[in-house]
Amino acid sequence: MKSLAELAEIKARMQNKVVLREGSGDIRVVVGMATCGIAAGARPVLNAFVEEVSNSGLSDKVTVTQTGCIGICQFEPVVEVFEADKPKVTYVKMTPDKAKEVVEKHLKGGKVITEYTISNI
Amino acid sequence: MKELSLNILDIAENSVKAGADTVRITLTEENNLLTIRIEDNGCGMKEDFLRSVTDPFTTTRTTRNVGMGIPLFKLAAEQTGGSFSVTSRHEEDYPEDHGTVTQASFRQDHLDYTPLGDIVSTVTVLIQGSPDIRWVFEHRIGEAEVSLDTDELREVLGDVPLNNIEVINWITGYLKEQYQEIGYHSTE
Numbered sequence: 304m305k306s307l308a309e310l311a312e313i314k315a316r317m318q319n320k321v322v323l324r325e326g327s328g329d330i331r332v333v334v335g336m337a338t339c340g341i342a343a344g345a346r347p348v349l350n351a352f353v354e355e356v357s358n359s360g361l362s363d364k365v366t367v368t369q370t371g372c373i374g375i376c377q378f379e380p381v382v383e384v385f386e387a388d389k390p391k392v393t394y395v396k397m398t399p400d401k402a403k404e405v406v407e408k409h410l411k412g413g414k415v416i417t418e419y420t421i422s423n424i
Numbered sequence: 425m426k427e428l429s430l431n432i433l434d435i436a437e438n439s440v441k442a443g444a445d446t447v448r449i450t451l452t453e454e455n456n457l458l459t460i461r462i463e464d465n466g467c468g469m470k471e472d473f474l475r476s477v478t479d480p481f482t483t484t485r486t487t488r489n490v491g492m493g494i495p496l497f498k499l500a501a502e503q504t505g506g507s508f509s510v511t512s513r514h515e516e517d518y519p520e521d522h523g524t525v526t527q528a529s530f531r532q533d534h535l536d537y538t539p540l541g542d543i544v545s546t547v548t549v550l551i552q553g554s555p556d557i558r559w560v561f562e563h564r565i566g567e568a569e570v571s572l573d574t575d576e577l578r579e580v581l582g583d584v585p586l587n588n589i590e591v592i593n594w595i596t597g598y599l600k601e602q603y604q605e606i607g608y609h610s611t612e
């Protein structure tokens with residue numbers, strides 16, 4: 304059974320990592336979570352990003368956040384990737400599988416998957 | 425919406441937007457009736473906005489003049505022969521005690537009942553998105569209960585944020601284990 308003691312262990316582990324996290328958040332992944340996004344399947348997409356970012360060891364570099372309606376409801380689930388000194392990338396009609404690919408190729412590999420971006424519609 | 429848990433996620437996002445620091449999500453299942461209640465202490469709504477809030481052409485969004493969140497939730501309840509209500513106290517009129525309560529009941533034996541779906545995922549997504557809000561989740565099924573109060577977690581975690589991935593994974597496991605223990609299987 305999960306216990307609060309396990310949480311205390313997580314806390315102890317995190318405190319050692321706090322110093323490493325300074326200057327983090329180079330890349331921001333923003334998932335649209337308004338009615339339109341949620342109805343189109345944004346929840347599993349968000350979960351896929353959160354999981355894959357962690358599995359790929361990118362947690363110190365990538366922050367996954369949520370926002371309201373981005374304004375292009377017909378292309379939901381929509382995910383925006385913000386990176387310092389680079390143009391914003393807008394991925395449309397996302398799925399959990401596409402999310403995994405974006406983490407692997409774009410967030411980790413640095414290569415935008417043009418095929419999934421809005422410019423390809 | 426394919427799952428009621430997605431409606432819950434959507435309605436709770438309104439509480440986040442209203443600046444609430446506490447949001448309580450309470451589910452009660454008894455005699456084939458599911459009641460979902462989402463209560464926040466956000467800024468609340470003024471009376472005329474409240475009167476029109478179930479109208480799809482009323483919205484707070486700025487990208488469109490259409491807001492489907494509340495109308496869809498209401499429809500999902502009423503199509504099962506259930507009921508829907510929203511009450512609110514605006515901060516200007518009730519500076520000490522403001523907020524919104526959205527409540528809907530669903531007849532689970534009705535053909536048009538939408539399954540609850542992955543409620544655990546809804547709870548973790550809300551916490552991940554707004555880790556500084558106090559989330560109180562309670563799901564009563566007959567005599568059994570599954571619950572989570574982020575204040576209790578915060579007491580242990582100190583300044584480790586609730587949206588830390590290990591914490592989120594812990595919460596997922598914690599809730600799933602509670603559901604397993606009471607033999608509730610429709611969370612996936």
